[in-house]
Amino acid sequence: MPPLIKIRSERDQMSAIERRIADFILENAHLLRDYSSQQLASALGISQSSVVKFAQKFGFKGYPDLKFSIGEAVARLGGVEPPTPLAANAEADVFVRIESGLRRSKAAAEEETRAINPRQNLEEIAELIDQAGKVFVCGLGDDGLYAREFAMRLSLLGVLTVHHADPILMMANLSAARPGDVLLVFSEFGKLATLSQISRQFQAASGKVVSITRHTANPLRAHADAALVVSAHDSEPHVEALLYRSSLQYLLDFLFVLLCHVNDDRHRQLNINLERIQHLLDS
Template sequence: MASVLNEIQSIYASLSDKEKNIADYILANPEETSRSHIQELAEATGVSVSTITRFAKKVSCQNFVEMKVKLAGGSEVKEGDGNEQKLIASYREMLADVQSLTDPKPFETVVAHLIKAKRIFIYGLGSSGLAAQELNYRLSRMGFVSEAVTDPHLMIIRSTLLEEGDLIVAFSRSGQTKDLLQSARKGKEQGAKLIAFTAFGETPLTELADAVLWTVHPLRSNFILTGLDMSTLYLIDRISLHFLADQNREKMYLKTIEAIKER
Protein backbone atom coordinates (compact mmCIF):
# COMPACT_ATOMS: atom_id res chain seq x y z
CA MET A 1 0.00 0.00 0.00
CA ALA A 2 1.82 3.02 -1.32
CA SER A 3 0.09 6.14 -0.03
CA VAL A 4 -0.48 7.50 3.48
CA LEU A 5 -4.23 7.08 2.96
CA ASN A 6 -3.82 3.42 2.05
CA GLU A 7 -1.43 2.90 4.96
CA ILE A 8 -4.06 4.35 7.32
CA GLN A 9 -6.67 2.05 5.86
CA SER A 10 -4.54 -1.06 6.29
CA ILE A 11 -3.90 -0.50 10.01
CA TYR A 12 -7.19 1.20 10.92
CA ALA A 13 -8.64 -1.67 12.95
CA SER A 14 -5.57 -1.77 15.21
CA LEU A 15 -5.62 1.97 16.05
CA SER A 16 -6.67 3.37 19.42
CA ASP A 17 -9.84 5.49 19.66
CA LYS A 18 -7.82 8.72 19.59
CA GLU A 19 -5.81 7.51 16.62
CA LYS A 20 -9.03 6.60 14.82
CA ASN A 21 -10.20 10.20 15.32
CA ILE A 22 -7.08 11.33 13.46
CA ALA A 23 -7.50 8.64 10.80
CA ASP A 24 -11.15 9.50 10.17
CA TYR A 25 -10.34 13.19 9.81
CA ILE A 26 -7.44 12.62 7.41
CA LEU A 27 -9.35 10.10 5.27
CA ALA A 28 -12.21 12.58 4.88
CA ASN A 29 -10.01 15.70 4.52
CA PRO A 30 -6.61 14.78 3.04
CA GLU A 31 -6.04 18.10 1.24
CA GLU A 32 -7.06 20.19 4.25
CA THR A 33 -4.75 18.13 6.45
CA SER A 34 -1.85 18.69 4.06
CA ARG A 35 -2.26 22.45 4.59
CA SER A 36 -2.80 22.32 8.36
CA HIS A 37 -0.44 23.07 11.23
CA ILE A 38 -0.02 20.21 13.68
CA GLN A 39 -1.78 22.22 16.38
CA GLU A 40 -4.76 22.84 14.08
CA LEU A 41 -5.07 19.11 13.39
CA ALA A 42 -4.82 18.40 17.13
CA GLU A 43 -7.69 20.80 17.84
CA ALA A 44 -9.79 19.46 14.96
CA THR A 45 -9.43 15.85 16.12
CA GLY A 46 -9.44 16.40 19.89
CA VAL A 47 -6.05 14.82 20.52
CA SER A 48 -2.63 16.00 21.65
CA VAL A 49 0.23 17.05 19.38
CA SER A 50 2.29 14.11 20.62
CA THR A 51 -0.51 11.70 19.61
CA ILE A 52 -0.41 13.09 16.07
CA THR A 53 3.37 12.67 15.96
CA ARG A 54 3.06 9.04 17.05
CA PHE A 55 0.31 8.52 14.49
CA ALA A 56 2.53 9.86 11.70
CA LYS A 57 5.20 7.30 12.60
CA LYS A 58 2.59 4.52 12.52
CA VAL A 59 1.85 5.34 8.89
CA SER A 60 5.53 5.10 7.89
CA CYS A 61 6.36 8.81 8.16
CA GLN A 62 9.22 10.18 10.24
CA ASN A 63 7.09 13.08 11.49
CA PHE A 64 3.98 15.18 10.84
CA VAL A 65 5.72 17.29 8.19
CA GLU A 66 6.56 14.23 6.09
CA MET A 67 2.97 13.04 6.41
CA LYS A 68 1.74 16.44 5.15
CA VAL A 69 4.08 16.30 2.17
CA LYS A 70 2.84 12.84 1.22
CA LEU A 71 -0.79 13.97 1.52
CA ALA A 72 -0.30 17.13 -0.57
CA GLY A 73 -1.68 17.21 -4.09
CA GLY A 74 -3.99 14.21 -3.75
CA SER A 75 -7.31 15.88 -4.52
CA GLU A 76 -8.40 17.41 -7.80
CA VAL A 77 -11.37 19.23 -6.26
CA LYS A 78 -10.90 23.01 -6.26
CA GLU A 79 -12.62 25.69 -4.22
CA GLY A 80 -15.97 26.54 -5.74
CA ASP A 81 -16.36 23.33 -7.76
CA GLY A 82 -19.92 22.16 -8.28
CA ASN A 83 -21.32 18.78 -7.28
CA GLU A 84 -20.64 17.26 -10.70
CA GLN A 85 -16.97 18.26 -10.60
CA LYS A 86 -16.63 16.96 -7.06
CA LEU A 87 -18.18 13.65 -8.04
CA ILE A 88 -15.90 13.27 -11.06
CA ALA A 89 -12.85 14.05 -8.92
CA SER A 90 -14.08 11.55 -6.30
CA TYR A 91 -14.32 8.82 -8.96
CA ARG A 92 -10.80 9.60 -10.20
CA GLU A 93 -9.38 9.46 -6.69
CA MET A 94 -11.10 6.17 -5.94
CA LEU A 95 -9.74 4.61 -9.12
CA ALA A 96 -6.24 5.80 -8.25
CA ASP A 97 -6.64 4.48 -4.70
CA VAL A 98 -7.89 1.03 -5.68
CA GLN A 99 -5.15 0.67 -8.29
CA SER A 100 -2.54 1.36 -5.62
CA LEU A 101 -4.25 -1.13 -3.32
CA THR A 102 -4.30 -3.95 -5.88
CA ASP A 103 -1.09 -5.99 -5.90
CA PRO A 104 -0.59 -8.58 -8.67
CA LYS A 105 0.23 -11.54 -6.39
CA PRO A 106 -2.97 -11.48 -4.24
CA PHE A 107 -5.04 -10.98 -7.39
CA GLU A 108 -3.42 -14.01 -9.00
CA THR A 109 -4.10 -16.02 -5.85
CA VAL A 110 -7.78 -15.03 -5.92
CA VAL A 111 -8.10 -16.00 -9.58
CA ALA A 112 -6.46 -19.37 -8.86
CA HIS A 113 -8.93 -20.05 -6.02
CA LEU A 114 -11.88 -19.19 -8.28
CA ILE A 115 -10.66 -21.52 -11.04
CA LYS A 116 -9.97 -24.38 -8.64
CA ALA A 117 -13.25 -24.10 -6.68
CA LYS A 118 -15.85 -26.82 -7.05
CA ARG A 119 -18.60 -24.44 -5.92
CA ILE A 120 -18.44 -20.71 -5.15
CA PHE A 121 -20.66 -19.08 -2.53
CA ILE A 122 -20.56 -15.28 -2.52
CA TYR A 123 -21.54 -13.67 0.78
CA GLY A 124 -22.57 -10.08 1.39
CA LEU A 125 -25.03 -8.30 3.68
CA GLY A 126 -26.63 -4.88 3.19
CA SER A 127 -24.88 -2.85 0.48
CA SER A 128 -22.21 -5.57 0.24
CA GLY A 129 -25.01 -7.86 -0.93
CA LEU A 130 -25.16 -5.81 -4.14
CA ALA A 131 -21.51 -6.67 -4.79
CA ALA A 132 -22.18 -10.35 -4.08
CA GLN A 133 -25.04 -10.40 -6.57
CA GLU A 134 -23.02 -8.59 -9.25
CA LEU A 135 -20.02 -10.95 -8.98
CA ASN A 136 -22.34 -13.97 -9.02
CA TYR A 137 -24.02 -12.64 -12.15
CA ARG A 138 -20.66 -12.32 -13.90
CA LEU A 139 -19.25 -15.69 -12.79
CA SER A 140 -22.45 -17.61 -13.55
CA ARG A 141 -22.46 -16.34 -17.13
CA MET A 142 -18.91 -17.61 -17.61
CA GLY A 143 -19.72 -21.16 -16.51
CA PHE A 144 -18.76 -21.05 -12.83
CA VAL A 145 -20.98 -22.86 -10.34
CA SER A 146 -21.76 -19.94 -8.04
CA GLU A 147 -24.46 -18.54 -5.79
CA ALA A 148 -24.90 -15.15 -4.12
CA VAL A 149 -26.04 -15.46 -0.49
CA THR A 150 -27.34 -12.22 1.04
CA ASP A 151 -29.57 -13.55 3.81
CA PRO A 152 -27.81 -14.23 7.16
CA HIS A 153 -29.87 -17.33 7.95
CA LEU A 154 -29.28 -18.89 4.54
CA MET A 155 -25.62 -17.93 4.84
CA ILE A 156 -25.04 -20.03 7.97
CA ILE A 157 -27.05 -22.90 6.41
CA ARG A 158 -24.86 -22.85 3.31
CA SER A 159 -21.68 -22.71 5.40
CA THR A 160 -22.75 -25.67 7.51
CA LEU A 161 -23.07 -27.79 4.36
CA LEU A 162 -19.82 -26.71 2.69
CA GLU A 163 -16.97 -29.14 2.09
CA GLU A 164 -13.38 -29.21 0.87
CA GLY A 165 -13.12 -27.79 -2.63
CA ASP A 166 -15.77 -25.14 -2.00
CA LEU A 167 -14.95 -21.44 -1.91
CA ILE A 168 -16.47 -18.54 0.03
CA VAL A 169 -16.11 -15.03 -1.39
CA ALA A 170 -17.00 -12.54 1.35
CA PHE A 171 -17.73 -8.85 0.75
CA SER A 172 -17.48 -6.74 3.91
CA ARG A 173 -16.02 -3.24 4.07
CA SER A 174 -15.54 -3.36 7.83
CA GLY A 175 -14.51 -7.00 8.05
CA GLN A 176 -16.38 -7.21 11.34
CA THR A 177 -19.98 -8.01 10.37
CA LYS A 178 -21.07 -10.55 12.99
CA ASP A 179 -23.37 -12.76 10.89
CA LEU A 180 -20.96 -12.90 7.97
CA LEU A 181 -18.03 -13.76 10.25
CA GLN A 182 -19.99 -16.56 11.91
CA SER A 183 -20.73 -18.05 8.50
CA ALA A 184 -17.16 -17.59 7.29
CA ARG A 185 -15.78 -19.39 10.36
CA LYS A 186 -18.23 -22.24 9.92
CA GLY A 187 -17.31 -22.58 6.26
CA LYS A 188 -13.60 -22.68 7.10
CA GLU A 189 -14.27 -25.39 9.68
CA GLN A 190 -15.92 -27.43 6.93
CA GLY A 191 -12.79 -27.17 4.78
CA ALA A 192 -13.78 -24.34 2.43
CA LYS A 193 -11.35 -21.61 1.33
CA LEU A 194 -12.12 -17.92 1.90
CA ILE A 195 -11.50 -14.81 -0.21
CA ALA A 196 -12.23 -11.42 1.37
CA PHE A 197 -13.06 -8.10 -0.30
CA THR A 198 -12.63 -5.50 2.45
CA ALA A 199 -11.52 -1.95 3.24
CA PHE A 200 -9.97 -2.63 6.65
CA GLY A 201 -6.80 -4.51 7.54
CA GLU A 202 -6.11 -6.52 10.70
CA THR A 203 -9.74 -7.57 11.24
CA PRO A 204 -11.34 -10.95 12.07
CA LEU A 205 -12.20 -11.35 8.38
CA THR A 206 -8.65 -10.76 7.10
CA GLU A 207 -7.33 -13.15 9.75
CA LEU A 208 -9.64 -15.89 8.43
CA ALA A 209 -9.07 -15.18 4.74
CA ASP A 210 -6.82 -17.20 2.45
CA ALA A 211 -6.58 -14.17 0.15
CA VAL A 212 -7.62 -10.51 0.41
CA LEU A 213 -8.52 -7.90 -2.22
CA TRP A 214 -8.70 -4.34 -0.91
CA THR A 215 -11.52 -1.89 -1.55
CA VAL A 216 -11.31 1.83 -0.81
CA HIS A 217 -12.15 3.07 2.69
CA PRO A 218 -15.68 4.63 2.62
CA LEU A 219 -14.44 7.87 4.18
CA ARG A 220 -12.35 8.50 1.06
CA SER A 221 -15.58 9.39 -0.77
CA ASN A 222 -17.22 11.10 2.22
CA PHE A 223 -19.87 8.34 2.06
CA ILE A 224 -21.15 9.70 -1.29
CA LEU A 225 -21.33 6.14 -2.60
CA THR A 226 -23.01 3.96 0.00
CA GLY A 227 -24.08 1.13 -2.31
CA LEU A 228 -21.86 -0.75 -4.77
CA ASP A 229 -18.86 1.57 -4.67
CA MET A 230 -16.55 2.05 -7.62
CA SER A 231 -13.56 0.36 -6.01
CA THR A 232 -15.54 -2.86 -5.54
CA LEU A 233 -16.93 -2.66 -9.06
CA TYR A 234 -13.40 -2.10 -10.38
CA LEU A 235 -12.24 -5.37 -8.79
CA ILE A 236 -15.27 -7.26 -10.12
CA ASP A 237 -14.61 -5.86 -13.59
CA ARG A 238 -10.94 -6.81 -13.36
CA ILE A 239 -11.80 -10.38 -12.42
CA SER A 240 -14.36 -10.52 -15.26
CA LEU A 241 -11.90 -9.24 -17.87
CA HIS A 242 -9.28 -11.72 -16.70
CA PHE A 243 -11.59 -14.67 -17.31
CA LEU A 244 -13.06 -13.26 -20.54
CA ALA A 245 -9.55 -13.34 -22.02
CA ASP A 246 -10.12 -17.11 -22.13
CA GLN A 247 -11.95 -17.90 -25.39
CA ASN A 248 -14.04 -20.64 -23.80
CA ARG A 249 -15.22 -18.34 -21.01
CA GLU A 250 -15.97 -15.61 -23.55
CA LYS A 251 -17.95 -18.06 -25.67
CA MET A 252 -20.09 -19.03 -22.65
CA TYR A 253 -20.66 -15.37 -21.78
CA LEU A 254 -21.76 -14.55 -25.34
CA LYS A 255 -24.02 -17.60 -25.34
CA THR A 256 -25.89 -16.22 -22.34
CA ILE A 257 -26.30 -12.88 -24.13
CA GLU A 258 -27.96 -14.67 -27.05
CA ALA A 259 -30.17 -16.65 -24.70
CA ILE A 260 -31.39 -13.43 -23.07
CA LYS A 261 -32.06 -11.84 -26.49
CA GLU A 262 -34.18 -14.83 -27.47
CA ARG A 263 -36.54 -14.46 -24.52
Protein backbone atom coordinates in the same frame (compact mmCIF):
# COMPACT_ATOMS: atom_id res chain seq x y z
CA MET B 1 1.14 2.10 0.04
CA PRO B 2 0.78 5.91 -0.40
CA PRO B 3 0.77 7.64 3.01
CA LEU B 4 -2.57 9.43 2.55
CA ILE B 5 -4.31 6.18 1.65
CA LYS B 6 -2.79 4.39 4.63
CA ILE B 7 -3.77 7.19 7.01
CA ARG B 8 -7.32 7.30 5.66
CA SER B 9 -7.77 3.53 5.75
CA GLU B 10 -6.62 3.25 9.38
CA ARG B 11 -8.48 6.30 10.70
CA ASP B 12 -11.29 4.25 12.25
CA GLN B 13 -8.80 2.44 14.51
CA MET B 14 -7.06 5.61 15.76
CA SER B 15 -7.29 7.34 19.10
CA ALA B 16 -9.12 10.69 19.35
CA ILE B 17 -5.87 12.69 19.09
CA GLU B 18 -4.62 10.58 16.19
CA ARG B 19 -7.90 11.15 14.33
CA ARG B 20 -7.51 14.92 14.77
CA ILE B 21 -4.04 14.77 13.24
CA ALA B 22 -5.21 12.44 10.46
CA ASP B 23 -8.19 14.63 9.57
CA PHE B 24 -6.02 17.75 9.40
CA ILE B 25 -3.48 16.02 7.15
CA LEU B 26 -6.14 14.53 4.86
CA GLU B 27 -7.96 17.84 4.49
CA ASN B 28 -4.83 19.98 4.13
CA ALA B 29 -2.31 17.69 2.45
CA HIS B 30 -1.36 20.36 -0.09
CA LEU B 31 -0.58 22.82 2.72
CA LEU B 32 1.36 20.46 4.96
CA ARG B 33 4.72 21.59 3.57
CA ASP B 34 4.19 24.94 5.31
CA TYR B 35 3.72 23.38 8.76
CA SER B 36 6.43 22.29 11.14
CA SER B 37 5.58 19.68 13.74
CA GLN B 38 5.28 22.43 16.36
CA GLN B 39 3.01 24.53 14.17
CA LEU B 40 0.81 21.55 13.43
CA ALA B 41 0.64 20.71 17.13
CA SER B 42 -0.29 24.31 17.98
CA ALA B 43 -2.98 24.41 15.31
CA LEU B 44 -4.58 21.27 16.76
CA GLY B 45 -3.98 22.11 20.43
CA ILE B 46 -1.93 18.98 21.09
CA SER B 47 1.67 18.21 22.05
CA GLN B 48 4.49 18.12 19.52
CA SER B 49 5.36 14.60 20.68
CA SER B 50 1.89 13.43 19.59
CA VAL B 51 2.64 14.59 16.05
CA VAL B 52 6.01 12.82 16.06
CA LYS B 53 4.51 9.60 17.43
CA PHE B 54 1.81 9.76 14.76
CA ALA B 55 4.46 9.89 12.03
CA GLN B 56 6.41 7.03 13.58
CA LYS B 57 3.28 4.92 13.82
CA PHE B 58 3.15 4.89 10.03
CA GLY B 59 6.77 3.81 9.64
CA PHE B 60 8.48 7.19 9.29
CA LYS B 61 11.50 8.28 11.32
CA GLY B 62 9.75 11.49 12.21
CA TYR B 63 7.38 14.20 11.06
CA PRO B 64 9.73 15.64 8.35
CA ASP B 65 9.81 12.26 6.58
CA LEU B 66 6.02 12.00 6.73
CA LYS B 67 5.64 15.54 5.40
CA PHE B 68 8.08 14.86 2.55
CA SER B 69 6.32 11.63 1.57
CA ILE B 70 2.91 13.32 1.53
CA GLY B 71 4.36 16.20 -0.49
CA GLU B 72 5.62 13.73 -3.10
CA ALA B 73 2.22 12.02 -3.22
CA VAL B 74 0.43 15.34 -3.74
CA ALA B 75 2.90 16.28 -6.49
CA ARG B 76 2.33 12.97 -8.29
CA LEU B 77 -1.40 13.64 -8.28
CA GLY B 78 -0.81 17.08 -9.73
CA GLY B 79 -1.51 18.99 -6.54
CA VAL B 80 -4.63 21.11 -6.34
CA GLU B 81 -6.38 21.68 -9.62
CA PRO B 82 -6.38 25.36 -10.55
CA PRO B 83 -9.86 26.78 -11.06
CA THR B 84 -10.84 27.10 -14.70
CA PRO B 85 -12.81 30.07 -16.02
CA LEU B 86 -15.82 27.78 -16.33
CA ALA B 87 -15.49 26.71 -12.71
CA ALA B 88 -15.12 30.31 -11.59
CA ASN B 89 -18.22 31.40 -13.50
CA ALA B 90 -20.18 28.45 -12.19
CA GLU B 91 -19.03 28.78 -8.57
CA ALA B 92 -22.55 29.43 -7.40
CA ASP B 93 -24.00 26.67 -9.57
CA VAL B 94 -24.82 23.84 -7.17
CA PHE B 95 -25.40 21.41 -10.03
CA VAL B 96 -21.89 21.90 -11.43
CA ARG B 97 -20.21 21.69 -8.04
CA ILE B 98 -22.04 18.50 -7.10
CA GLU B 99 -21.35 16.84 -10.45
CA SER B 100 -17.63 17.68 -10.57
CA GLY B 101 -17.15 16.92 -6.88
CA LEU B 102 -18.75 13.49 -7.13
CA ARG B 103 -16.79 12.65 -10.27
CA ARG B 104 -13.47 13.53 -8.63
CA SER B 105 -14.36 11.70 -5.41
CA LYS B 106 -15.29 8.52 -7.27
CA ALA B 107 -12.11 8.63 -9.32
CA ALA B 108 -10.01 9.13 -6.18
CA ALA B 109 -11.77 6.29 -4.31
CA GLU B 110 -11.28 3.89 -7.22
CA GLU B 111 -7.59 4.83 -7.47
CA GLU B 112 -7.12 4.25 -3.75
CA THR B 113 -8.92 0.91 -4.02
CA ARG B 114 -6.58 -0.08 -6.85
CA ALA B 115 -3.55 0.88 -4.76
CA ILE B 116 -4.53 -1.14 -1.67
CA ASN B 117 -5.19 -4.36 -3.62
CA PRO B 118 -1.72 -5.44 -4.81
CA ARG B 119 -1.31 -7.41 -8.02
CA GLN B 120 -0.08 -10.55 -6.27
CA ASN B 121 -3.14 -10.63 -4.04
CA LEU B 122 -5.55 -10.24 -6.96
CA GLU B 123 -3.77 -12.91 -8.98
CA GLU B 124 -3.87 -15.35 -6.06
CA ILE B 125 -7.60 -14.78 -5.56
CA ALA B 126 -8.25 -15.19 -9.29
CA GLU B 127 -6.34 -18.50 -9.20
CA LEU B 128 -8.30 -19.69 -6.15
CA ILE B 129 -11.57 -19.02 -7.98
CA ASP B 130 -10.38 -20.50 -11.25
CA GLN B 131 -9.16 -23.73 -9.61
CA ALA B 132 -12.12 -24.14 -7.24
CA GLY B 133 -14.50 -27.06 -7.65
CA LYS B 134 -17.34 -24.82 -6.47
CA VAL B 135 -17.55 -21.16 -5.53
CA PHE B 136 -20.03 -20.21 -2.81
CA VAL B 137 -21.13 -16.56 -2.79
CA CYS B 138 -22.90 -14.86 0.09
CA GLY B 139 -23.90 -11.29 0.97
CA LEU B 140 -26.74 -9.67 2.88
CA GLY B 141 -28.66 -6.45 2.22
CA ASP B 142 -26.95 -4.11 -0.23
CA ASP B 143 -23.94 -6.44 -0.26
CA GLY B 144 -26.26 -9.14 -1.54
CA LEU B 145 -26.90 -7.19 -4.74
CA TYR B 146 -23.22 -7.24 -5.65
CA ALA B 147 -22.86 -10.85 -4.51
CA ARG B 148 -25.71 -11.91 -6.80
CA GLU B 149 -24.33 -10.07 -9.83
CA PHE B 150 -20.82 -11.44 -9.35
CA ALA B 151 -22.18 -14.96 -8.87
CA MET B 152 -23.99 -14.60 -12.20
CA ARG B 153 -20.78 -13.47 -13.91
CA LEU B 154 -18.89 -16.44 -12.48
CA SER B 155 -21.59 -18.75 -13.83
CA LEU B 156 -21.13 -17.24 -17.29
CA LEU B 157 -17.47 -18.25 -17.07
CA GLY B 158 -18.48 -21.84 -16.41
CA VAL B 159 -17.70 -21.70 -12.69
CA LEU B 160 -20.03 -23.89 -10.62
CA THR B 161 -21.52 -21.27 -8.32
CA VAL B 162 -23.67 -21.60 -5.20
CA HIS B 163 -25.30 -18.28 -4.29
CA HIS B 164 -27.66 -17.46 -1.44
CA ALA B 165 -28.79 -14.18 0.11
CA ASP B 166 -30.32 -16.16 2.99
CA PRO B 167 -27.67 -17.10 5.58
CA ILE B 168 -29.70 -20.11 6.75
CA LEU B 169 -29.83 -21.55 3.23
CA MET B 170 -26.13 -20.87 2.78
CA MET B 171 -25.34 -22.62 6.05
CA ALA B 172 -27.38 -25.63 4.91
CA ASN B 173 -25.47 -25.74 1.61
CA LEU B 174 -22.11 -25.84 3.37
CA SER B 175 -22.57 -29.60 3.69
CA ALA B 176 -21.65 -29.69 -0.01
CA ALA B 177 -18.36 -27.83 0.56
CA ARG B 178 -15.21 -29.76 -0.27
CA PRO B 179 -11.47 -29.01 0.10
CA GLY B 180 -10.44 -26.49 -2.52
CA ASP B 181 -13.86 -24.85 -2.75
CA VAL B 182 -14.02 -21.08 -2.27
CA LEU B 183 -16.46 -18.88 -0.35
CA LEU B 184 -16.78 -15.22 -1.34
CA VAL B 185 -18.31 -13.22 1.52
CA PHE B 186 -19.54 -9.69 0.79
CA SER B 187 -19.87 -7.48 3.88
CA GLU B 188 -19.09 -3.77 3.81
CA PHE B 189 -18.12 -3.52 7.46
CA GLY B 190 -17.28 -7.18 8.07
CA LYS B 191 -18.91 -7.28 11.49
CA LEU B 192 -21.96 -9.51 10.98
CA ALA B 193 -21.63 -12.47 13.33
CA THR B 194 -23.73 -14.65 11.02
CA LEU B 195 -21.28 -14.27 8.14
CA SER B 196 -18.32 -14.92 10.42
CA GLN B 197 -19.96 -18.13 11.58
CA ILE B 198 -20.57 -19.24 7.99
CA SER B 199 -16.94 -18.50 7.18
CA ARG B 200 -15.65 -20.56 10.10
CA GLN B 201 -17.86 -23.51 9.14
CA PHE B 202 -16.62 -23.29 5.57
CA GLN B 203 -12.99 -23.28 6.67
CA ALA B 204 -13.71 -26.28 8.89
CA ALA B 205 -14.57 -28.12 5.66
CA SER B 206 -11.09 -27.14 4.32
CA GLY B 207 -12.52 -24.48 2.02
CA LYS B 208 -10.92 -21.09 1.37
CA VAL B 209 -12.70 -17.89 2.41
CA VAL B 210 -12.27 -14.61 0.51
CA SER B 211 -13.74 -11.57 2.24
CA ILE B 212 -14.86 -8.42 0.41
CA THR B 213 -15.06 -5.52 2.89
CA ARG B 214 -13.93 -1.98 3.57
CA HIS B 215 -10.21 -1.48 4.11
CA THR B 216 -10.64 -1.46 7.87
CA ALA B 217 -9.82 -3.93 10.60
CA ASN B 218 -12.85 -6.20 11.00
CA PRO B 219 -13.51 -9.77 12.18
CA LEU B 220 -14.47 -11.15 8.77
CA ARG B 221 -11.32 -9.86 7.07
CA ALA B 222 -9.10 -10.88 9.97
CA HIS B 223 -10.08 -14.56 9.73
CA ALA B 224 -10.39 -14.86 5.94
CA ASP B 225 -7.78 -16.72 3.88
CA ALA B 226 -7.64 -13.82 1.42
CA ALA B 227 -9.25 -10.39 1.23
CA LEU B 228 -10.41 -7.84 -1.30
CA VAL B 229 -10.62 -4.38 0.25
CA VAL B 230 -12.42 -1.20 -0.75
CA SER B 231 -11.46 2.40 0.03
CA ALA B 232 -14.33 4.92 0.27
CA HIS B 233 -14.25 8.00 2.49
CA ASP B 234 -16.25 11.23 2.50
CA SER B 235 -17.55 13.64 5.12
CA GLU B 236 -21.09 13.14 3.79
CA PRO B 237 -22.45 9.66 4.67
CA HIS B 238 -24.64 9.40 1.57
CA VAL B 239 -21.70 10.27 -0.68
CA GLU B 240 -19.43 7.82 1.15
CA ALA B 241 -21.95 5.05 0.49
CA LEU B 242 -21.89 5.87 -3.23
CA LEU B 243 -18.09 5.87 -3.27
CA TYR B 244 -18.04 2.42 -1.67
CA ARG B 245 -20.39 1.01 -4.29
CA SER B 246 -18.46 2.60 -7.14
CA SER B 247 -15.10 1.31 -5.88
CA LEU B 248 -16.49 -2.14 -5.13
CA GLN B 249 -17.91 -2.38 -8.65
CA TYR B 250 -14.56 -1.36 -10.13
CA LEU B 251 -12.77 -4.03 -8.08
CA LEU B 252 -15.22 -6.78 -9.06
CA ASP B 253 -15.14 -5.76 -12.71
CA PHE B 254 -11.35 -5.99 -12.76
CA LEU B 255 -11.37 -9.39 -11.05
CA PHE B 256 -13.91 -10.65 -13.61
CA VAL B 257 -11.81 -9.44 -16.54
CA LEU B 258 -8.73 -10.99 -14.92
CA LEU B 259 -10.53 -14.33 -14.68
CA CYS B 260 -11.40 -14.09 -18.38
CA HIS B 261 -7.70 -13.90 -19.24
CA VAL B 262 -6.14 -16.39 -16.85
CA ASN B 263 -8.00 -19.32 -18.41
CA ASP B 264 -8.75 -19.52 -22.14
CA ASP B 265 -11.38 -22.21 -21.55
CA ARG B 266 -13.25 -19.85 -19.22
CA HIS B 267 -13.16 -17.13 -21.86
CA ARG B 268 -14.50 -19.47 -24.52
CA GLN B 269 -17.27 -20.62 -22.19
CA LEU B 270 -18.20 -17.01 -21.54
CA ASN B 271 -18.61 -16.34 -25.27
CA ILE B 272 -20.69 -19.50 -25.69
CA ASN B 273 -22.99 -18.55 -22.81
CA LEU B 274 -23.38 -14.98 -24.06
CA GLU B 275 -24.37 -16.31 -27.49
CA ARG B 276 -26.92 -18.66 -25.92
CA ILE B 277 -28.43 -15.82 -23.90
CA GLN B 278 -28.59 -13.58 -26.96
CA HIS B 279 -30.30 -16.37 -28.89
CA LEU B 280 -32.97 -16.64 -26.18
CA LEU B 281 -33.49 -12.88 -26.24
CA ASP B 282 -33.86 -12.87 -30.02
CA SER B 283 -36.24 -15.81 -30.21
